[in-house]
Each structure stands twice: as C-alpha cells, then as structure tokens.
Amino acid sequence: MTAILPNNQAGVSRALDLLSAENTRLVSIFGSTDDNHVRYVHYLIEVDGREYRMLSSPVTGPIPSATPIVPAAAWYERELHDQYGIECEGHPDPRPLLFHENWPENVHPMIDDASHVPWAKGQYHFLRVHGDGVCEVPVGPIHAGIIEPGHFRFSVVGDTVLHLELRHFYTHKGTEKLFENSAVMDGVMIAESVSGDNCFSHAVAYCQAIENVFAIPVPPRAQAIRLVGLELERMLAHIADVGALCGDVGFMVPAAYTARIKETLLQASARFFGTRFWRGISVPGGVTRDLSGAEAGEFGRIVTTAARDFAQMARLILHTSSVQNRFESTGILTAEIAKQLAVVGPAARASGIRLDVRRDHPSGRYRDVQVDVPQYKHGDVLARARIRIDETAISTQLINETLKELPAGSVLVPVPLSGSADALSAVESPRGELLYWVRIRDGKITRCHIKSPSFQNWPALPLAMPGNIIADFPLINKSFNLSYSGCDR
Amino acid sequence: MIGDAVERSLRSPQVLISVDELFSNAAGSRMPDVRPDLLTDEVARRVVAACPTSALKIDEDAGRTHLILNYGECTGCGRCIAAGGGTFRYAEKVTRCGVSKQALIRSWDIQGRAEVVQDEPALSQAAEQIRALVGRALNIRQVDAGSCNGCEAEIVALTNPYYDLERFGIHFVASPKHADMLLVTGPVTRNMAAALKNAYDAVPSPKLVVAVGACGCSGGIFGRSHAVVGPVDAVIPVDGYIPGCPPTPRMLLTGIVQVLRPFSLRW
Numbered sequence: 063m064t065a066i067l068p069n070n071q072a073g074v075s076r077a078l079d080l081l082s083a084e085n086t087r088l089v090s091i092f093g094s095t096d097d098n099h100v101r102y103v104h105y106l107i108e109v110d111g112r113e114y115r116m117l118s119s120p121v122t123g124p125i126p127s128a129t130p131i132v133p134a135a136a137w138y139e140r141e142l143h144d145q146y147g148i149e150c151e152g153h154p155d156p157r158p159l160l161f162h163e164n165w166p167e168n169v170h171p172m173i174d175d176a177s178h179v180p181w182a183k184g185q186y187h188f189l190r191v192h193g194d195g196v197c198e199v200p201v202g203p204i205h206a207g208i209i210e211p212g213h214f215r216f217s218v219v220g221d222t223v224l225h226l227e228l229r230h231f232y233t234h235k236g237t238e239k240l241f242e243n244s245a246v247m248d249g250v251m252i253a254e255s256v257s258g259d260n261c262f263s264h265a266v267a268y269c270q271a272i273e274n275v276f277a278i279p280v281p282p283r284a285q286a287i288r289l290v291g292l293e294l295e296r297m298l299a300h301i302a303d304v305g306a307l308c309g310d311v312g313f314m315v316p317a318a319y320t321a322r323i324k325e326t327l328l329q330a331s332a333r334f335f336g337t338r339f340w341r342g343i344s345v346p347g348g349v350t351r352d353l354s355g356a357e358a359g360e361f362g363r364i365v366t367t368a369a370r371d372f373a374q375m376a377r378l379i380l381h382t383s384s385v386q387n388r389f390e391s392t393g394i395l396t397a398e399i400a401k402q403l404a405v406v407g408p409a410a411r412a413s414g415i416r417l418d419v420r421r422d423h424p425s426g427r428y429r430d431v432q433v434d435v436p437q438y439k440h441g442d443v444l445a446r447a448r449i450r451i452d453e454t455a456i457s458t459q460l461i462n463e464t465l466k467e468l469p470a471g472s473v474l475v476p477v478p479l480s481g482s483a484d485a486l487s488a489v490e491s492p493r494g495e496l497l498y499w500v501r502i503r504d505g506k507i508t509r510c511h512i513k514s515p516s517f518q519n520w521p522a523l524p525l526a527m528p529g530n531i532i533a534d535f536p537l538i539n540k541s542f543n544l545s546y547s548g549c550d551r
Numbered sequence: 552m553i554g555d556a557v558e559r560s561l562r563s564p565q566v567l568i569s570v571d572e573l574f575s576n577a578a579g580s581r582m583p584d585v586r587p588d589l590l591t592d593e594v595a596r597r598v599v600a601a602c603p604t605s606a607l608k609i610d611e612d613a614g615r616t617h618l619i620l621n622y623g624e625c626t627g628c629g630r631c632i633a634a635g636g637g638t639f640r641y642a643e644k645v646t647r648c649g650v651s652k653q654a655l656i657r658s659w660d661i662q663g664r665a666e667v668v669q670d671e672p673a674l675s676q677a678a679e680q681i682r683a684l685v686g687r688a689l690n691i692r693q694v695d696a697g698s699c700n701g702c703e704a705e706i707v708a709l710t711n712p713y714y715d716l717e718r719f720g721i722h723f724v725a726s727p728k729h730a731d732m733l734l735v736t737g738p739v740t741r742n743m744a745a746a747l748k749n750a751y752d753a754v755p756s757p758k759l760v761v762a763v764g765a766c767g768c769s770g771g772i773f774g775r776s777h778a779v780v781g782p783v784d785a786v787i788p789v790d791g792y793i794p795g796c797p798p799t800p801r802m803l804l805t806g807i808v809q810v811l812r813p814f815s816l817r818w
C-alpha cells in the first residue's frame with residue numbers, strides 16, 4: 063500500500079499524476095523526517111473509493127505544487143511549508159497558514175528547535191474585493207456565542223456576500239509535534255484533546271493506528287463497545303446540530319428540546335461509563351469499561367427513547383414552513399466544488415457525494431455490519447439537516463443491534479511497549495473522514511499526522527456563501543458545523 | 552406545526568435539577584479522590600508513576616512524606632484509579648471549583664494516613680446564596696483562548712433545561728463590554744493571546760476572570776507546546792480556577808458561584 067519513491071521530482075510527479083486521475087481523491091498531504099533528518103512528503107490518496115494509497119518521496123528542494131491540479135491540496139501544502147519548510151512551487155496562495163504575524167517566518171517547528179521562539183511582527187494580507195459599494199465586514203476571532211475562535215472577512219454589497227475569506231488557526235496548539243516522543247499509551251490523551259466534542263472518534267482512530275502498528279488483536283467485545291461510542295458521538299453531534307440550526311432561525315422550542323435530549327445521552331454516558339463524552343474509554347488494546355447485560359439493556363433503552371423523541375421533533379421541524387423557508391436553497395455547496403475540495407462527511411453526502419469510512423474502509427466491528435449511507439443532492443442547509451436527521455436514526459439502529467449481541471470475552475489486551483513500524487487508521491467521525499498516521503520507533507511515537515475532516519471542509523464553506531445574505535452566515539456555518547480546534551490542531 | 556412543537560415541549564416532564572442537588576454530585580467528572588485510611592507509601596509511589604501529567608507528586612518534607620494532588624493539572628485519565636487499588640476512586644463531589652490556584656491542590660500525610668486539611672469550601676443553602684450574590688444579574692462573556700472545545704461543550708450544556716443557568720439570572724452575553732465576568736477556556740495559544748488581552752481590557756471594572764479546565768488552570772497537556780503561551784493567568788489576572796477535563800456543568804456552576812463569594816458583602 064505504501065510506496066517510497068526514489069527521488070524528489072520523480073516521486074512527487076507520480077503522486078500528482080495519480081491525483082489527476084478521475085478515480086482518485088486527495089486524503090492528505092503531510093511531511094515527516096527520517097532518522098537522518100531527511101524530509102519526506104507523503105501523499106495519501108484514495109483510489110476507486112475503496113483503497114488508501116500512500117506515495118512518499120524524500121525532499122531535497124522545492125517540489126511542484128499539487129494545488130493547481132487538485133484545489134483540495136491548498137491548505138495541506140501551506141501546512142507542509144509552515145511545519146517543514148518545504149516549498150511548493152506554483153502554489154497560488156503561499157501565505158503562512160498555522161502561524162500568524164507573531165511567528166517568525168523562518169522557524170519550522172517540525173524541523174527546527176521551537177522551544178524559545180521570539181515574537182515577531184509580520185503582516186497578513188487579506189484578499190481585497192474592489193468596486194462600487196463593496197464593504198468589508200470583519201468578524202472574530204472572538205464570536206458572539208459560546209463558539210471557538212476564528213476570523214471571517216466578508217466582502218459585501220448591501221446584505222449580499224460577494225466573497226468570504228477565512229482566517230483560522232487561532233487555536234493552533236502544535237498538537238502534532240506534542241505527540242513526538244510520547245509513549246504510545248499517553249498519545250491517546252492528546253488525541254482526545256484534538257477536538258473535544260469528537261474526542262471518542264479521535265481516541266479510536268489513534269488507538270486503531272497503534273493497534274495496526276503492533277498487530278494487536280482487539281477483543282470483539284471492545285470493538286463492539288467502540289462502535290456504540292462512535293455512533294453515540296454521532297447522535298450527540300447531529301442532534302445538537304439540528305437543534306442549533308433551529309436556534310439560528312429563531313425557533314427556540316426545538317433548540318431547547320434537542321439540548322435536553324442530548325443531555326439525557328450525556329447523563330446516561332456518565333452513569334454507565336463514568337464520563338459524559340467517553341473520554342478515557344478507548345485505549346490501545348481495547349476499552350477500559352465494560353457493560354453488564356442489564357446495563358447494556360438499560361443504555362439501549364435510553365438511546366432508543368432519545369432517538370424517538372428526536373425523530374418526532376425532527377418531523378415537526380421539517381414540516382414547519384418558516385424553517386423550510388430559511389433552510390431551503392440557503393448556502394448551496396455544489397457537487398462540483400465539493401469534489402474539487404475533496405469535501406468529506408455529512409457536507410459531502412448532502413452535496414451528492416456518497417462517502418463514508420464505515421462503508422468504504424471499515425475497521426473493527428464495522429467490518430461485520432451493514433451501514434446505510436444517506437445522500438441528498440441539493441447541497442443546501444436543508445440537505446445537511448436531513449443528512450443529520452437520517453444518520454441519527456441509522457446510528458440508533460447500529461447501537462441497538464450491537465448492544466443486543468455484545469460478543470463475550472474481555473475488553474482489553476496488553477500492548478507491547480517496544481517495536482517500530484508505521485501505520486494508519488481511519489474512522490468516520492461525526493464530521494467525516496478522520497485519519498491518524500503514526501510512526502513508532504522503539505515504542506515511542508516519532509510522528510503522528512492527523513487528517514481532520516474540519517481541516518478538509520473549512521475551505522468549502524466560503525464557496526457556499528456568495529449570493530447569500532450575511533445574516534444567513536451563522537445558519538450556513540452551523541449547517542457545516544466544523545471544528546476549529548480539530549482544524550487548527 | 553410550530554404549535555405542535557411547543558405543545559410537545561410543554562407536555563414533556565420537568566427535568567430541571569434542583570439547586571441543592573446541583574452542588575452535591577460530580578457524576579462523570581472523572582476527577583480522582585483518595586481514601587486516606589488506605590494510603591501507603593507503596594500505593595503513593597505507584598500512582599505517581601502511573602500519572603501521565605504532573606498532577607500527582609510526592610513531597611518529602613522534614614521526615615514526613617506527602618502525596619500531592621493538583622486538580623488543576625489532572626486530566627481525569629483514571630490511571631491512578633486503576634493503579635491505586637481501592638485507595639483511589641472517582642470523586643463523588645468536587646468542591647474545589649472557582650477557588651484559588653493554591654486551593655486546587657490537596658495533600659495527604661502518608662504516614663499519618665490523613666489529609667492535610669485546608670478550608671473546605673462549603674456550599675450549603677446554595678439557592679439563597681446565589682440570589683444574594685448574583686442579585687439576579689451576572690453577565691458572563693465566554694472566551695475560548697485555544698481550547699479543544701470540550702470545555703465549550705459543557706459550558707453550552709449549562710444553558711440546557713436540566714441546568715438552566717438563566718434561572719439564577721446568569722446570562723452569557725455577546726460582548727465583553729456587557730460582561731461582569733470572563734469565563735476563559737483553553738491553554739492560551741500564541742495566536743489568541745492578543746485577542747484575550749483585548750477582550751479583558753474591554754470588560755468594564757470591576758471584573759472577574761475564571762479560568763476553566765485543566766488547560767485554563769495549568770496549560771494542561773498543551774502547556775509545553777511551542778504554539779502555546781501558557782495557562783490563562785499567564786496573560787490576564789485570574790480570580791478563580793475550575794479544574795476538570797472538561798469540568799462538568801455542575802463543576803462549572805459551583806465554580807462560578809464560588810468565585811462570587813468574597814464579593815457578597817460588597818453587593
């Protein structure tokens with residue numbers, strides 16, 4: 063699956079050739095260094111919707127940019143430059159991405175000593191839209207609600223948005239670097255703190271990557287409990303999102319009601335798993351909590367009740383004409399743009415692109431279950447809301463089927479503390495394809511790359527904005543519901 | 552259809568958690584607690600070795616050995632509970648919320664098998680106190696200075712029908728200019744330091760700052776990162792600390808009330 067290509071230019075051009083083919087999708091581009099401090103670039107590409115293929119090449123000088131061929135590469139290549147100082151020639155927008163004006167341009171933390179980086183005073187240039195009556199509206203980094211920070215620069219004429227530029231990475235925490243030299247058992251704590259509301263997906267993706275490195279046979283019972291956690295996390299996210307969409311159009315009753323449904327699931331998690339968001343449950347080798355038969359039954363009943371309440375509320379929401387009026391044809395992401403930007407998750411499925419790691423690259427318990435993947439084609443707020451409503455029902459069903467037939471046996475096996483290998487693992491997080499690539503040397507992590515669905519999808523949001531009114535931005539933004547921290551890492 | 556939604560909601564049973572119950576349990580907080588009667592030297596060394604953060608330490612002082620637990624650094628990973636036999640368990644109550652940085656730290660005399668007692672914040676007659684303290688109007692501006700969003704998820708939960716923060720007259724407001732209190736999460740990243748400072752300056756005096764979560768209290772697991780400045784108090788002055796990763800809504804509410812306590816006379 064992994065090919066190391068002989069030299070710089072030839073290696074990179076083979077990756078670019080593959081990326082130009084119709085049957086491929088860019089998954090990620092990232093860097094690494096080997097034991098001799100030689101830098102590598104890795105292209106992770108999905109072929110035929112079923113196979114992850116990685117092309118890696120040593121880097122000695124500038125490499126040709128993939129962005130002119132695949133716009134989805136734009137942020138990855140900017141990150142590659144910020145982290146590793148690798149120039150991508152021909153990149154249409156080589157501005158720094160992770161680091162703001164306070165960061166000196168010549169410090170690349172993955173290859174340089176970054177322990178005492180001086181404060182710099184650089185300048186950042188936003189794209190300017192010129193013309194009669196064009197105004198700029200800057201928003202953020204701190205927003206009006208209880209939301210993560212990020213900056214949005216709107217160019218508007220009257221209420222209508224002509225252009226939106228994102229500036230993110232306010233919550234950039236150098237997380238990938240933090241993994242380096244951590245013990246494999248400690249890495250899971252860092253993974254859980256990449257995007258707190260999807261902490262379980264991150265934990266499972268990380269653990270599976272480690273388990274792939276050491277070829278650890280994870281007990282079937284642990285895999286089943288992981289499935290329950292992953293689907294529950296999806297339910298929590300989707301239920302909250304649908305509620306928040308109602309809140310954004312001033313329909314407060316369902317907003318409060320869905321918040322209440324979500325809380326019942328969090329409390330059930332606290333009761334049966336000792337944690338509201340499933341932190342500390344997944345560890346390399348399995349899970350730390352087990353359920354008795356009676357507990358599994360009770361947990362399943364709570365999930366079913368929550369899902370039933372939500373389904374009834376969702377029906378009411380979708381039949382309310384003022385909601386339809388605000389959701390329909392708002393914030394359209396076309397299938398073509400979604401494909402060019404390699405969008406994943408609910409946003410892709412709402413724009414007619416049927417991708418789902420659970421079906422396309424199943425791991426763990428997902429190998430044994432059938433996952434329905436809903437799809438809508440309009441790419442508007444309504445389509446994204448419908449995807450979330452449909453998927454909540456599918457997740458409920460998966461949880462119940464799994465809880466009914468929990469395999470017998472233990473939930474945790476020991477993990478060897480030494481060994482060296484590279485491995486990757488993907489899960490379908492509530493926001494889409496989430497992938498961890500880890501390199502282990504003598505039981506320590508020497509590199510961990512996180513492909514986060516939010517990093518992939520954020521660049522698509524501005525392309526769903528032009529022609530919409532600025533007052534619909536919160537609604538459109540919410541319908542994508544991307545993680546800032548998950549993107550910024 | 553709007554009518555149906557409203558009706559359905561009105562027909563559903565009341566779920567509001569009573570005030571006394573709010574302050575009395577720490578379900579799902581994952582914060583550890585110690586049974587001093589079982590504490591031995593051997594257990595203490597085992598849990599300190601197991602702790603992946605520096606929350607647990609052994610301190611030797613004048614022939615006595617103390618086990619130190621700093622909630623401000625604890626991520627609730629549960630390893631001390633797994634390693635400590637029955638000596639460590641999940642806390643039933645976490646009262647050290649909204650306290651000073653010093654009060655986040657507990658210590659036990661291992662030979663004496665007893666906690667070195669500090670003033671335990673008492674939370675009796677909570678309902679009256681909140682009313683007296685807040686005067687039915689406390690405006691909070693929440694600032695995410697770099698968090699993973701786990702803390703935000705729990706702060707948002709404070710507004711759901713179980714906790715309903717608004718019943719106490721506590722509101723989240725959109726502008727720091729309308730705020731009495733900043734509720735700050737996250738390790739402060741380099742990229743957020745200036746914005747946090749600006750938000751603080753924009754809050755009219757007198758103002759209160761509460762640092763939230765292991766990251767806000769101590770920098771947490773991100774403290775050593777090149778992209779992070781440090782805990783909240785590395786950038787602005789902090790009046791109270793709420794530990795947890797993330798703190799539960801109950802811990803958050805306890806902390807917010809606790810921070811107000813010294814001001815009750817002036818109000």
Ligand code: SF4
Nearest residue numbers: 602625626628629631
């Ligand atoms: S739960 Fe807290 S104190 Fe215990 S091992 Fe984990 S970080 Fe350390």
Ligand code: SF4
Nearest residue numbers: 699701764765766796
């Ligand atoms: S304390 Fe925990 S939940 Fe809160 S921001 Fe830090 S890592 Fe996330």
